[in-house]
Every structure is written in structure tokens, then in C-alpha cells.
Amino acid sequence: MLYDLRLTLTYDYDAPVHGGRHHIRVAPSSVPGHQRVIASSLSFFPKPQRATSFIDFFGNMVSDVSFVEPHEKFEVRLTARVQVEDHVERSDVSPTMDQLALEVERYWSVQPDSPQHFLAASPRVQLAPDIKDYASAQSAHADTVLGKAMALCLAIHRDFEYDPKATDVETKPAEAFVLKKGVCQDFAHVMIAGLRGLGVPAGYVSGFLRTLPPPGKARLEGADAMHAWVRVWCGTTMGWVEFDPTNAMMAGGDHIAIGHGRDYADVSPIVGVLRTHGSHETRQSVDVIRIE
């Protein structure tokens, strides 16, 4: 499937900002077997005094922009064309939990894709005993890692209410878990905390969903903003498999990935240090149009 993406992030500052520096992670990158970036262009308004870019540890494209002149507004605009492979149903050849533990133990690598990075607590995902207990109970009937991940994905969708007003970008997974409410970021964090609690490597994926559903299907939740889902390491044979707990499905042809990391902190679309006294307001607009 071929998509055209358009993203605009707008920051309105209460007071003029005198200089600032941001790391921006919104540009998609090619993931072999899943998606291919055909064209991608990123622009900033006002024009920064300096803009460079680099690839971070997890392979995400980072733009590093600096401002010296005072400004009251900052806008990031992305346009891209991306080819995405549709999700292919695969038979479950993932290991049991005991086998998984052995496979992880024998995985002698700290390369970015290694499951070793995705087992411990990370900046935004603390391991909470109650989330672990929930994950354990909800997935008890499944024997394989894939089965357990799917069970947890479905349980979160069933038990949690999609409510953008209930949480914000700083909400911790343990808080969202108590509320049983939140948005894609919260659901992804809760699922990650649950899986890691069980000993299953799990990471965070940020990206986009197609805006308009195929004829006859419902519009997906979270399509009007940046989206987030979870990837789970299902053993050496299957590798990473992506789940979308917000929509109770495996990620596939409707999901266009941007960032990969341990949690939101690794892929946050913008990290910045500003010299200002005021606060700011953020707006986001996303369009994902299917071309063919």
C-alpha cells in the first residue's frame, strides 16, 4: 500500500522564545520487510539558525535544530510517501515462556534490535507489580509468547476506555493502569510494562494510521494524531511482532512506523530546551492518504 503523509506540529509560545534547541523525531525510515520510504521532506518555520540530523541508537532519524533569534511560534512540517507491506498472517511458532527465557539468555548481542534492551524498566516504563499481575492473569490461558501478547493486547482494548482527556503526555503507566483510561501512548506503555514484567521483551513504536478506513470498515481510533503501538520479541524464529492495543489488532498495512525505542522517551517527536518564561500550546495535524 502506498501512502502520502502530511504532519504539522505547531508550538505557540505565550512569550517570545529567545533561542532554543530541539531534537525532532517525526521522519519515517525504511524498515526491511515492513515499509519503504520513497520520499520524505521535513521543514521548519521559522527557519532555524542551524539544522543538522543524525541517526540515533535505535535507528531513528533525528533533526537537531537551533534557534538564536526570538520567535513566538515554531512549526514542523513533514511530507512523505511511504510504501507499506500489508500484514501477513503467520502461524504461531513462538516459544513458550520457559523457552523464551533460554532464548533471551543465549542472545549474546547488544545491537539495537537485540531483545536485551527491552526487558528492564526504561525512562518512562517502570515495572509495576499490579500491571504484571494483570498481564499474568489476562494471558494465563495462552501457552506461547505470541498468544500471551495477543491476549494482553485484547484485554487492554477491552478493559481500557479511550479518553484523551484522562491522561497527558507525562502520565505514568501505573497511573493509566489505575484509571483504566487513556490514549495510545498509555495503552502501549501499560502493555510494555505488563510484558516486561512477565519477562517478554517489548518496545514502543510511534507512527501514523491511515486517516480514512477502507470502505465498510470503521475509522481507526487515533488516526487524527500521531499513533503508538507495541512491538514484542516472540523468540528467535519469529523475531519482532507488532501489536496495536488501542485497536485490538496486529499492526499491518494501516500502520506507518516512525520511531522505535524502549518507550515514549526514546521516540518523543520533539525534545527541546527553550529560553523562555512562558508556557506554550501545541497543535498537531495529521493526514495519511492512501494512494493505491
Add this chain to the structure above:
Amino acid sequence: MRKRSQNTRTTPPAGPSIIRDYALLPGVPDEMLDASGALRPGWDKLMAAFDALGPAELSARFERADQYLRDAGVFYRKYDGAEGKERAWPLAHIPLLIHEAEWQTISTGLTQRAELLEKIVADIYGDNRLVQEGLLPPELVAQNGEFLRPLVGVKPTSGHFLHFCAFELGRGPDGAWWVLGDRMQAPSGAGFALENRVATTRALSDIYGEMNIQRLAGFFRDFRDHLFAQAKRDGGRVGILTPGQLNETYFEHAYIARYLGLMLLEGEDLVVENGQVMVRTVAGLKPVSVLWRRMDSSFVDPLELRYDSRIGTPGMVEAVRSGSISMINGLGTGILETRALSAFMPRLCEHLLGAGLQLPEIATWWCGQRSERDFVLDNFDNLMLGPAFATTLPFDDLRGTALGSSMTAEQKTLLRQRIAENGRHYVGQEPVQLSTAPVYVDGKLEPRPITLRVFASRTERGWTLMPGGFARVGSTPDTTALAMQRGGQAADVWVVSSSPVEQISLLPQEGDRLVRNSAGSLPSRAADNLIWLGRYAERCEATVRILRAYNARLAELSKPDLPILTHCAAFLDSIDVDASEAMPQGLLVSINSAVHSAGQIRDRFSPDGWLALNDLQKTAQRFATRIQGGDDATRAMTVILRKLAGFSGLVHENMYRFAGWRFLEIGRRLERAIQTARIASALSGDDAPDGSLEMLLEIGDSVMSHRRRYSVTAGTQSAIDLLVLDPLNPRSVLFQLTELRTQLEELPGGIRDGQLSTVAKAALELQTRLIIAEPEAITPEVLENIANEIGMLAGLIAAHYFT
């Protein structure tokens, strides 16, 4: 460690009487006496010298060492409550003596270890072969909070991650030295080692002089040369990066900066421009090329490391990546302090260096491996158990590490269960036994356990050890290493040579090229603090003078509702000083603010200046609890005035006329001009009560000058002439403006191509107005305006030099 059988000594040793009652602990090696009870080399001389001095003289000399540390203001900060308190440095007076032959063994062993650690960290952030080849478990890297992903693949510009390391050693029951821990992140203590040496030799200079003790200065000189050699390539500055004055070892950062001539920098002093680290100085941005980092890596950059860091510099990682800054030590080296790494060091050493570890380390079992986990669970009671990813030393880790057998049944069950379920988070370690050394308690020598902190630095000739360091001395005779958790003292370490040692000083040697540092390197933040220090000190003085005049009249007239007194009290009230308090809170606030500003820039002060200021603060606080208004307060204010003058004198007479001194002077002049204009305005108007002009002259310290110049009773015009317009009276407003203008012109960029800077122009304009003014034109309103305009000049200076 393996225990060694040892015969307990029964007969008292011969030799100096001071050691007659020194009882060795059974089975524990001692640094002073060998197993037969004989004094080891060096100790014989030291103890004979102690004997010759006698107990009274010895105590007096130890007191001299303590006095030195108090006078020098040596302190460290300890966090045991909500707020860290400054503590006196706990010096154990008897140095620990180590013979150079033994020191050589330590030196060879630690050089090997430093080389090994460099190879390990280079691999972790480089090719990762150690993990791939199964020598280092991936969990210890990937699940380690000290593994900084943004630094993966980044080679340090100097070619090395490690430049300055510290090691903690202990001597085991078999008599050999063991490595208890590595400090690689941002090792502290080198400055304290220096101060220990100064304090100890203050007490024992004659003995020290005769004993062939290796000097420390050469070590620091070589390391300084190493730092500057790296900077020379690109001409940038060399600084110490400190978390600031609330850090537990800030004293040391300031001390070393002063000792080695490095800039003392905080994160906010720095900015990264086009990948280059720059320091904000009063002469603009200047490049920095070497930072001796004294804060944990993850705090140095809020953009790429810890987003919540408030002490970092955005873009610092980028500067490291681009190779424009050399970090001492490299970012991410904290991972080498991971406790579980100990379990793999012997094998890593064999693999990377093709040899065994020359100095052994604590036997460690990482519970992330099945058989090791089983071993730890089977030997639970006999092991020290602690967190695998901890970077603290076991005996600094009060909450996390304990001996299995010391736990309650409940604690044991819980921990056993956790280890079984989540083994990778735990290690078991062999409990460490330490050796003892003598401390002097109530006129007697007693054995106490010790550990040794040794410092190594990379120099042009490879790794060198500081020939000394410091020893931690336990507070009880318990020689299990964990007992060191209960705190103790620190002793100087003397490496004893058999032949005379080289005398080294940090002063330039013959043949060294004399290099003058440029004056343009004053960081803006330091300049800002200097201005405020000058202003607060002067504000204190002005307030004290008014309070003294007020209280003297109160004592004399004993009628607080007299017009002159109520008028004066109203003025004091306008500057937040309550005249009804004998030692007003408002004055204490100014004094505390002066101390706070001075505390931010301790590297720019002589210890004398700092002590004078602290003494002033203590005196004022003491007065606050016990003086009465009137006569009592008059005398108290005189004391404070004298102490303020002492502080100003020390600064004025001893501070080099660099830009730093100018900013201090600018602060003083600004504040004195403002205060004088204000009080003159309040006491010279038509509505001012009787006695106002006399009071004004007294506050302005100009009674004598007035009598000499005008030989009439005080009239408004003569008083104003003297206190506002007189170019020769050092207390007049015009005098302050003239000094201000001079200082502003001397600052970086003060005059450029014959043009005055905007701030110098503003000062000139104010000065000119007063030069041509006639006394009768200087009304209270005009004085208020002058005070306000000088206040604006202060704002202009801040905007020009500090942003």
C-alpha cells in the same frame, strides 16, 4: 578472601613506648606491625618521633592540623536529611605509611587495571566483541542505566575514555592488597588528599622532612600538563565541570580549580554552538576544549541524556560526537563501576591482556547465570548480597548491601525469592576483611580497619599513580568491610622511600616557558556573582552605619518617638529593615546573601576572604540572639562594621586586578552610590527633622572631613557638597561614579577603537552631570533620580556582560 592462620602475639613489643599497649587483632594483618609484632619500615621512625614528642606535644600538634583544616574551610557536604550540611573534614591524624616497594606492586597492578578498564569501555561503546564472544553478558550492558546509548559508536577525540581514575583497595587476611571497587565516573577525593597532606605535614613537618616521603605535587603537575596538552591542539580552554555548590564535594572542585589554574564551570556557563562548547565570559563566548567532568555523565546534556537534568548544557553530546570537546573521563564510563562486572574481570583480563589480574578483586557471583545463582542461594548466609547494577561501593551502600547472616528470617526469605525470580539484579560477594592501622584515641594508639583510595592519571608517559592518596579509617575495631558503612575518618597516606625524594612544586620550574592567562576568561555567571557580592557587602555596610547612628541616638535620648528617630526608622523600613529589632532580620538577609554569592565563586577567593565573611555571618547570627537595642546594638554594629572592613580589606589588598576584581569593585561602587544618594535624599530635605544633617555626615563617615573643609556647623549645601559632589571624598556619589567609569573602561570591550562601550558611556554621562552640578540644585528629588539611574546602569551592565 582466604583466611590465613596467624599466631597471636603474646609478648609486648620492644621499641617505642607509644606502641606498647597497641594490641593487634587476632588474624588481622596490621599496617604498622608485622606478624611478629615488629614495626614495619618507616613506622619505626614515625613512632620513635612520636615518643620523643611526648603525649602533650603530640596532641597539640594534632590540634594544629585540625586548626589548619578549620582555617582553610575544608568541608564536605553530607546528605542525611532534607538538606545537606557542610561538615568539617574528619582527619585521622596519623598518616598511613606504605613502603615504596609495596607501592610499586600496587602501582603495577593498578596500571594494568586501568588499561584493562579502558579496553572494556572502548569495546562496550565500540565493536561490542566482548558481548558477542560471550565474555560479557549482554544484560549487564543493555539493562544498565549507566549504558548511554547516544554515546555508542562515538570515539573520544583524545583516543581514550579514561584519564583520571580512583581505586578503592583493602588488604586481606593473606596480606595482599585487593581491589574493592573502581571509581571511573567522576572520581572525587584527589583534592581532599592534597588537603590531608597539607594538614598532616602542618602537624608533623619536622618528621615529614626527615622521612623521605614522596611528594604529591608532581602527580598534579603531570596531569595538568596532560589536560593542557590536549587543549593546545585547538587553543580552547580547560575547565572543571561541576554540578555547583550544593554538590557534596564542591569544595574540592573549587580547590582543584584554584590549585591547577582551571576554570570552574557549571552547565549554565556553557553553550554549544555549531558543535563547539563555548563558555560565556564577560568578553563574549570563548571555546572550551577540555572538561574535567565532576558530574555524572547522564546529567551533562538535557537534550540527549537525562531530560530532567537542570545542571547540563544542551548539545554537549553533539560536541562529544563532533570531537570538539575532550571529556575527562569520557561520557558513559560510569558503566565500569557496575558491581556485577567484578564477576567477569578475571576472565576479561585474561582475554584482553593475556594475563591474570595482578591485584585480585572481591570474588563475585552474578545471579543472572544459573549455576552462579544456585551457588549464591546455597551459600546465602556467608555472602554479602547486593544489587548487581549498583555503582556504589558495598560499604558505601547503606541500604542495598548486607551480609546474608545479618538479615532477619523474613528478609532472607524475601531476598531469596527475589534472587530466584530476578537473579540478574543481584550479586553475591565474598565478605571482605580489612587490615588495621593505628589511630590516636585519648592519648593511646588503637587499631582500626582501613581502606585505601588511590588515584591514577594518564600522562604523556602513560598511567601514573598519585604517590599517596587517602585512607579511610573505620570508626570501630570491626574489620569487616561492611562496617565501614558506619563512617569514620580519613588519613593521609605516605609512601616511604629508602632514599631521598625529589622536591616538586607546582610553581614554574626553570626552563618552563612563562605563560600568562588572558583576563578575558571570566565566566559571566562568576562575574554576576562578584557584582552581587560587592553589592551585598556594601548594602550591609550602609545598613549597619544607619543602624549604628540610630541606636546611638536611641541610647542617648531614650525616646524612640523623637522626630529624628521616627524619621530614620521610616527610612530603614523603606529598605526592609525593622529599626525596632536590635539585630534586624533585613540585615541578616543581606549578610546571608553576600555569603551565598561568595559561595558560588569560591575558586576566585583566598581562603582568608571566605573565612572573614563566614566569621561575619556567625557573629551577626550570635548577636541576633542576645543583643538589646540602644547602647548594646551600637556596640554590636561597630563590631560588624569592623568585620566588614576586614573582609573588604582582605579582598581589596589581595585580589589580583583581573576582570573578577573589577566586577566586585563595580558592585561595591554601584551600591554605595545608590545607598548614599538615598540616605542623602532622606536626610537633606526641608522636612527632615533637626539633627538630620549631623546624622547624614555620621552615616557617610564624613564628620571629620566636614569640619576640616567647612569649619561651620552642617548646612544642607555643605553636607550635600561633601557627600554627593566632592570628587575627593571616597564616600561621595561622584567618587563612586568616577571609579565606576574607570572600571567599566578597563573591562573587556570597555574601549574599542577609541569608542566607549554603551555602559561606559552611561556611567560617563551620570558622572558628568554631577561634576558640573551645583550643590543647591541637588534636591531630594534629584537624588532619588540619581539613585534610580544608577540602578538602571546596573541593569545595563548585567544585560551587556551576563547574557
